[in-house]
Amino acid sequence: MQQPKLSARGISLWFGEKQVLKDIDIGFQDRQITALIGPSGCGKSTLLRCFNRMHDRTPGVRLSGHCYLDQEDIYAKSVFVAAIRRRIGMVFQKANPFAKSIYENINYGLKINGVQENQRHELIVQSLKESFLWDEVQHELHKPAAQLSGGQQQRLCIARAVALRPEVILMDEPCSALDPLSTAKIEELIKNLKADYTIVIVTHNMQQAQRIADNTVFMYMGRIIEADTTPNIFNNATNELTSSYVHGKFG
Amino acid sequence: MKRKLLEYLEWGSLLMSTTAVCFFLVVILWDLASKGAGSLSWDFVSRFPENGMTSGGILPAIIGTVMLTVITAITAAPFGICCAIYLHEYAPDTPVTRLIRASIRNLAGVPSVIFGLFGLACFVQALHLGTSLLSAGLTLGLLSLPYIIVTSEEALHRVPVSIREGAWALGATHFEMVRDIVVPSALPGIITGIILAVSRAAGETAPILFTGAAYYINNPSFSLDQEFMALPYHLYMLSTQHQSVDLVRPLAYSTALVLIIVVLLLNLTAFYIRYKSSKDHATA
Ligand SMILES: Nc1ncnc2c1ncn2[C@@H]1O[C@H](COP(=O)(O)OP(=O)(O)OP(=O)(O)O)[C@@H](O)[C@H]1O
Ligand SMILES: [Mg+2]
Numbered sequence: 001m002q003q004p005k006l007s008a009r010g011i012s013l014w015f016g017e018k019q020v021l022k023d024i025d026i027g028f029q030d031r032q033i034t035a036l037i038g039p040s041g042c043g044k045s046t047l048l049r050c051f052n053r054m055h056d057r058t059p060g061v062r063l064s065g066h067c068y069l070d071q072e073d074i075y076a077k078s079v080f081v082a083a084i085r086r087r088i089g090m091v092f093q094k095a096n097p098f099a100k101s102i103y104e105n106i107n108y109g110l111k112i113n114g115v116q117e118n119q120r121h122e123l124i125v126q127s128l129k130e131s132f133l134w135d136e137v138q139h140e141l142h143k144p145a146a147q148l149s150g151g152q153q154q155r156l157c158i159a160r161a162v163a164l165r166p167e168v169i170l171m172d173e174p175c176s177a178l179d180p181l182s183t184a185k186i187e188e189l190i191k192n193l194k195a196d197y198t199i200v201i202v203t204h205n206m207q208q209a210q211r212i213a214d215n216t217v218f219m220y221m222g223r224i225i226e227a228d229t230t231p232n233i234f235n236n237a238t239n240e241l242t243s244s245y246v247h248g249k250f251g
Numbered sequence: 252m253k254r255k256l257l258e259y260l261e262w263g264s265l266l267m268s269t270t271a272v273c274f275f276l277v278v279i280l281w282d283l284a285s286k287g288a289g290s291l292s293w294d295f296v297s298r299f300p301e302n303g304m305t306s307g308g309i310l311p312a313i314i315g316t317v318m319l320t321v322i323t324a325i326t327a328a329p330f331g332i333c334c335a336i337y338l339h340e341y342a343p344d345t346p347v348t349r350l351i352r353a354s355i356r357n358l359a360g361v362p363s364v365i366f367g368l369f370g371l372a373c374f375v376q377a378l379h380l381g382t383s384l385l386s387a388g389l390t391l392g393l394l395s396l397p398y399i400i401v402t403s404e405e406a407l408h409r410v411p412v413s414i415r416e417g418a419w420a421l422g423a424t425h426f427e428m429v430r431d432i433v434v435p436s437a438l439p440g441i442i443t444g445i446i447l448a449v450s451r452a453a454g455e456t457a458p459i460l461f462t463g464a465a466y467y468i469n470n471p472s473f474s475l476d477q478e479f480m481a482l483p484y485h486l487y488m489l490s491t492q493h494q495s496v497d498l499v500r501p502l503a504y505s506t507a508l509v510l511i512i513v514v515l516l517l518n519l520t521a522f523y524i525r526y527k528s529s530k531d532h533a534t535a
Contacts, residue, residue, distance in 0.1 A: 052420060059344060086422030096413040099436050108431065109421035157417070164421065 005030040005198040006168050011050055011065035020046050022222040033199045035209035038219035044202045048170050052088045053081050086113050089161035093173040095153035097145035102137055105145050105156055106163045113164060127163035131155045132185055151182025158189060171201040187212050206246055210234055218242045283511065287504030295505055305498055309506055311471045315479040320453045322388025323395055328445050331399030339407040340429045359397035364457035366394045371461040385475040387463035394458055395448040402444025406437040439528030443521045450517035454510060456483040482510040
């Protein structure tokens, strides 16, 4: 197998006294979609947030181990966190647009990352098209983002992340607050993004994982129990916990 | 049956307290308006006092209060906002930070006359600013500072973690996140807090008593290093210190009415800002 694009090596994480991640070892292949599944509270979001150092400013967090983007240690002292986050985008469970216009929501990331002014417009339009939002908003780009529907807001957040042309996109249950129609749109979008990006997506929806993911990782109580191709996880799981979870026996 | 009775009792007592509060508010305003409206006229707010304050207007006191308010806002707001941003966005959560925060809250409860004394000792005497508009403005600035810090910190606190994380995830540094996302979102709340703090300061008498307010000034220059007239102090003098208190009583009421209107206008501005921003930020 080729070198993974993004990987965790021996990651353990504590919130105060409580250990939430236990010696996590996992790699994500370039231009593949990997689904992270597991019962609520098993540490999926916590693991995902390790990859773009979202725990950095949370008080009481202790982390050991390493994360690598290509060969580069994400937690190395010499690393500029903002630069890593530009390369590893994130979409959150609840859409979190800024209190700015639709256009400015995307423009902001480009601006702070030093993209030339004359290239921004092009990128904004392109990312809106890639997020299937363009047709709906092209005539009202300067309207406040808060006036969009929940599904549109989430697609705007994806557009915002995609506009920076990151290498990896982390998604934490991006569809959990959306109706089936918006969910279908976003799944379509994720499948398209696969051509250019490495995608890691947390989901509680087993059907969704099977629809979109190439690989699936099953987590339980802070550990990775099994990681394999999606068909294998759902049909020929080697671990009993995995097969009973994916068949809805617990969780 | 018993629970229903209790509910009526609860509802009744709440309603009664609300009515009582509103009743006194209305009585006070009515009293002021009915006794003050008689001598309130365009001349009253646009002319200088005449004949030992028994006739003429209160223009210098209005100008004095407005200038004082502006100085208060200019001196207190930048420090207050910066302090709140530091405390809320940068300071680590240590015992020292918590002590500082508690001290600021306590400072907000210190009687205003103490600020007046401090202003006298610090600005008037130690810094040789004399009894002047500047000394009084700085004193009121100090008085407003704790309120501004507390309300600004609360406004910053209302900015959800989720949009902060959204900015980080796009590669914003902590400073960029604070400057571009947090402060703009919190700004309406911060401005509201500043206006309310300053409008409260505008009505204060004690802090300006020793630091620069004067009873009557012939040919006021309205410069920073001179004494000045101010509405609350003018009101205090008219109602207690004037040689013919009864004669100027209607003028005192009109002065009070003008002061209330000035403060009310400031408060309305604050409410308007809050109303507007709550409409702009309503999420779908
Ligand atoms: N900031 C925090 N402080 C303390 N404990 C936390 C914090 N965030 C998460 N935890 C704990 O860490 C554990 C893992 O949480 P995490 O959010 O990663 O779970 P999850 O797998 O994403 O669950 P869900 O599917 O419900 O989103 C939980 O037990 C949670 O209580
Ligand atoms: Mg989660």
